Amino acid sequence: MKDLRAEYSAGREGVQLFGLLSLYLEQEQRFQPREKGLSLIEATPEDDNTLCPRLRNAKVEDLRSLTNFFGSCTETFVLAVNILDRFLALMKVKPKHLSCIGVCCFLLAARIIEEECNVPSTHDVIRISQCKCTASDIKRMEKIISEKLHYELEATTALNFLHLYHTIVLCHTSERKEILSLDKLEAQLKACHCRLTFSKAKPSVLALCLLNLEVETLKSIELLEILLLVKKHSKVNDTEFIYWRELVSKCLAEYSSPECCKPDLKKLVWIVSRRTAQNLHNSYYSVPELPTIPEGGCFDESESEDSGEDTSCEESLSSSPSSDQDCTFFFSFKVAQALCFPS
Structure with missing residues (x-):
């Protein structure tokens, strides 16, 4: 009886998961960057006053570094990249504004994904990113990005599909759960996002390609059969799947460093x-001593006053065009x- 109950429970969970997959498939097109806009960026030669693929990719690397520095989760990084690409595919952006846009995309994503206590302040992000903008500039740019994207910032991304596919596979397999590392798959997805071309892929296809390549390395027939069912349910075209699978495979071969093959530890x-x-x-590279708490429970306001230092910055991230x-x-x-x- 216990086995029958477990089987029924697993079957009911599987139906719910495939129902969620259908919902994701309906939404993914709405949150995908305009292919025409991405193609224009891809075709743009490197120039001091134009946005080219190299500058976009460098900015995504900066977003990845900011995510790691502030301890933000992978969801924040992926959503920030999605917001960035959707905006760049809509607007003609000059390279000098890219640093400000990148910071805004990171902050917008962090406010959606992270707990309120984990969202870094605007001043902290400005100081760490060293972008040439003020808090007022960030606020204005955030408004522009939100308006251009019709305030639809929370998107269905490749990471959503990757998590769902991973859960579906584990729900239907009899093999050990730990053999399919989600951390490794997330690291590989982040590597793909650092290349503009993968923003043109459907999130569902990109996630399926990553999972398929990982399952092939495990040489598990059972897992491959489950993925075939997922692929069929997702209505992924064979030609499209083979095309993107090949590109993903080449990308991962180039990003075969330890950072991409295992969690960022x-x-x-x-x-x-x-x-x-x-x-x-000073507080960003040294740990200040905490003031002694009075036994009487009094709060010394003078010790908690803000240092009031200027938040202006003179340098920018390395995504800016190289200079002397x-x-x-x-x-x-x-x-x-x-x-x-x-x-």
Whole structure:
């Protein structure tokens, strides 16, 4: 009787999961960037005053670094990339505005996904990203992005499909649950998002390709059969699937570093110039001593006053076009002589 109940429960859960999959499939087209706009960016040659694929990809790398620095989840990063690409596919953006747009996309995504206590302040993001804008600039740009996207910021992304596909597979398999690592799949998805071309793929197809490639490495016939059922339910065209699967395979081969093959557990290394380090707030690379709490329970307001330092920045992230300025810097995961922050 217990086995029958377990089988019935699993079957009922499977029906609910496939029902959610149908809902995602109905929504994905609405939140996908305009292909025409993405194609225009792809066809744009590198120039000082035009947005090219290299600048877009570099900005996504910056978003990934900001996500790691502030300890935000993968959902925040993926949604930020979705908002960024949808906006870039709609508007003609100059490279000088890209840093401000990137910060806005990160903040908008963080406010949707993260707990309120985990959302970084605008001033903190400005200071860490070193973008050449003020809090007022961020506020105005956030309004522009929201209006252009008709305030539909919360989107159905490839990560939603990846999580759902993963759950469906585990729900129907008799194999060990731990053999299919969701952390590894998420890291691979982040690597794909760092390339503009994958923004043209349907989120459902991109997620299915990642899962299919991982299952093939496991050489599990049962898991492959389950994926075939998922592929059939998703109505994925064979030609489309093979095309994107090949591109994903090439991308993952190039991103075969440890950061892409397993969860991001390393500390984030931030390489900066001396000039940049001098302009940073001390609290970002040192831990201040906490004031002693009086036994009488009194609160000393003088100890909690804001330092009131200027939040203006002189440098920008490495996504900006390269220059001879000695103040430029970039995020890196390699060990180097630099300031080290927890991820």
